[in-house]
Amino acid sequence: MxxxxxxxxxxxxxxxxxxxxxxxxxxxxxxxxxxxxxxxxxxxxxxxxxxxxxxxxxxxxxxxxxxxxxxxxxxxxxxxxxxxxxxxxxxxxFADEPWDSPRPLPLVVSAYAELSLTSRSVLWYLAVEDEAPASVALMVGVPETELHALLRVAQVDLRTRWLTEIVESPSTPPDCAWVAPRLDLRASGALAPASNDRYDRHLEHCEHCRGVSQDLSDVGGLLRRTARTLVVAREDRDDRESGVRHGSTGGAGGTTATRRGAT
CATH class of the missing domain: 1.10.1740 (Rna Polymerase Sigma Factor; Chain: A)
Known part of the structure; x- marks a missing residue:
């Protein structure tokens, strides 16, 4: 054929x-x-x-x-x-393979699904598959000179949506939900002293939030490590529409972690 x-x-x-x-x-x-x-x-x-x-x-x-x-x-x-x-x-x-999607799905998978078609395509071909920019430009339909900027926008958007998924997930412990939106503020030195102390105490004992902090520095790498899950994922849209959320992600590989290491 x-x-x-x-x-x-x-x-x-x-x-x-x-x-x-x-x-x-x-x-x-x-x-x-x-x-x-x-x-x-x-x-x-x-x-x-x-x-x-x-x-x-x-x-x-x-x-x-x-x-x-x-x-x-x-x-x-x-x-x-x-x-x-x-x-x-x-x-x-993968349709005939016996592998099931992990339950709950890593939240970075949910965040990726919410991106625009262009962002998903640019991230997949450049960050996951490391395709040649000229080929990506042809497949996606954007000028090759704009790919770097589009990749950066897609990474920032994925990062933002992923943090939102973590904060809004019912399975995220309150202290982890408090830390997530402050990760960037802590890195830039914009937290108040009392918040700095609370942040440091939490990360000292929370493996999950330490993993999230590391993954935020390289969302492209996180997506590569989650690539197989992205392929086999079969998320239940009815669950999402009814407000049921999946467990939060953590760890270097973006694996599922609901209450691991929470304080």
Whole structure:
């Protein structure tokens, strides 16, 4: 399947090529050429992903082609691809795996899901997959010269939303909820002396908040460590809409921690 499509071309070779989102829209109208272009852009990454993460005994090419075929049917039937196309493809590759999403989900996963499509795409391709900027610019549809600024905006937005998730989660202990919005203030020396003392006493005994503080300095690294969870995550939107929140994240890997190390 698809073996007649040229391979080995640089994604950035054709500046006139449409973005991934435009190609997905075209696939929804029955444009097979658009789907073949998506396959050409993402198949090598899918092969590498399959060999590394899935437990199937099928050859990587068979597994990847089957996933693309399933995606073609999904998109043609009106299914939305709300996020980076490659992340959606990886989720299709995981569809037959026996792995479940961790419960509760790390809050950084919830925060990532709330970002704009552009921010999610830029973070995924640059921070998680370390793609070449020229290729990312083509897939996302932004000038390559703006990618650095967009990545910075996405990192700040993810950081802010993640802290909000921690503060608002019912499973976050009150002292941790008090510390979270003050992490930046403490780093900049803007806390009052009494607040400084309370902050230091808490972090001395709270492993969770120490981990959060470390992760805030490198949200891109945190996202990379959480990448597998992002792929397999199947968050219950009904729970979120009814106000049920998941446990807070902590630790260097952004793992779930509800009351670990709370004082």
């Amino acid at each position: 698809f073996t007649d499509v040229p391979t080995g071309r640089d994604l950035s070779a054709s500046r006139a090529s449409p973005t991934d989102a435009a190609l997905v829209d075209a696939v929804g109208t029955g444009d097979v050429d658009a789907f073949l272009e998506l396959w050409r852009r993402h198949r090598q990454a899918a092969y590498a992903f399959t060999r590394r993460w899935t437990s199937t005994d099928d050859p990587a090419e068979t597994t990847v082609n089957r996933a693309f075929s399933d995606l073609l049917l999904e998109i043609a039937s009106g299914a939305a691809v709300d996020g980076p196309f490659r992340l959606h493809l990886y989720r299709r590759l």
